[in-house]
Amino acid sequence: MKKILLTCLLAGFFQLNCFLHHANVSGDFYGAKNLVSLNFGDKARSLPIKIEFDTREKNFIFEKLRKKGQNIKVDPNLVEGYYSEEIISNFRSSKLFNHNPDANIKVRIYSTIEEVRDPVLTRIPNIITLGLFPAITRTYGRVEFELFDDKTNTILKSFKYPIHHRMFLTAGAFVLGPILPMFSNRFDHSQNERTYAIMRVAFQQFEIDLHDTLQNNEALLAKFTVEKPSVFAFLPFQPEKPPETEVYPILYSELEAAFVARGLKLVERKELHKVFEEITFSQTGLTENSRNKIGTMLNADRVIIVSDLKYVPAQNARPMELGFSVRCVDVKTGRIIWTEPSKYQSYEKLPLHSHVNSAIFPFISELRMRGEI
Known part of the structure; x- marks a missing residue:
């Protein structure tokens, strides 16, 4: 038995x-x-x-x-x-x-x-x-x-x-x-x-x-060809409210590094800052005049814009939250090439860099999965 x-x-x-x-x-x-x-x-x-x-x-x-x-x-x-x-x-x-x-x-x-x-x-x-x-x-x-x-x-x-x-x-x-x-x-x-x-x-x-x-x-x-690599202008972003931490500069730097690591050709930061003050935005994004300025002054084919920034530090039993949305716009036509949101939460007590990298990783993976970068 x-x-x-x-x-x-x-x-x-x-x-x-x-x-x-x-x-x-x-x-x-x-x-x-x-x-x-x-x-x-x-x-x-x-x-x-x-x-x-x-x-x-x-x-x-x-x-x-x-x-x-x-x-x-x-x-x-x-x-x-x-x-x-x-x-x-x-x-x-x-x-x-x-x-x-x-x-x-x-x-x-x-x-x-x-x-x-x-x-x-x-x-x-x-x-x-x-x-x-x-x-x-x-x-x-x-x-x-x-x-x-x-x-x-x-x-x-x-x-x-x-x-x-x-x-x-x-x-x-x-x-x-x-x-x-x-x-x-x-x-x-x-x-x-x-x-x-x-x-x-x-x-x-x-x-x-x-x-x-x-x-x-x-x-x-014959259709399987390679086009001239596009030049991207990754615009500096400003939150609606002044940040109490360095999260936004860190987010910009880490996103920039991730784009470069994936082979995107970016306009240098110092060149961006020269024309950034002349760029104006409408409620729907870049105006046609601003796109033309970017194309003329920076020789950029596409613009990467970060919006919907949200950062909430961890408090008591509430998790740390970091959210943002990124879209890529064609300079000549204004057509949105791709757009991708990101929402991140964590209860762990980690350095801010670690949280930012954890938020960026699935965002980059999704763009890679879709063949955008």
Whole structure:
């Protein structure tokens, strides 16, 4: 009796901590279809691109599934597989692509999970066999890659991939989990419902399809160019109320350092201060006259403006708060190139520099994720 109980406990332990994932693009025979090896010695090598991956849809995905009749409980980690930053890592490690913020072509990535199927039929044999037979949760979604021409503001081509993902909850994953991913990136092993396999298979298929397309499309290949690097004027900012601490100068310096570290070409501070007093703002931002002055006097193509500054020191049980919003504006047209807010709170007693850096990090990461810097 003790042996049976021990066996049940061990099987339960292995099952609860081992998830085996398998993902494939629908139509490729569950991943068994041989993928053509890329020949990087040809004309399509090292394409300059920018990447845009907006993951904000995942905040509404549970409501979307509910409206479609998916009333089962969906673990957030299961959803994360369709919005994983693994896709960005794949682009940056690929020999076919060269990430460049001044590239003309932007690859826009859209991803969504459309259906989740609970392991209703497989749960019973999973219990009877003490986890040897897998309980299989299935998800269906889609990953789309869109080639966008920044110069003409047009979509050149789209690549859409339906995704089929299976998650095996089984004691066997404890043995097979570390082995199968060594032979195929369609498999992944984790201790929760999150997986990188979905984005890996989508990227691999896109890489192959784009490579093959460019071999027969000289006009599309010619679009992958690098524009002259833009010059940015990062305007000094002033809070509405005089600061009681050095938080705003620190914030400006750290943002400036972060932009430079990401390769942005900034106008020197001393040059900015010479014309800053001549720049006027309207309620909506820079006036047309001010933009023209910046373009003429500083040779700047774009302006970076910080607004909505808010700093509240920690008091008693209240956390320290730091908030700001940053937008980038085209000098010639006044078009907003990108905008990103940041809100930060902390109860920890840290140096002000540490708090500022903690507030900046997710802000820079989001811009990097969207391919803006």
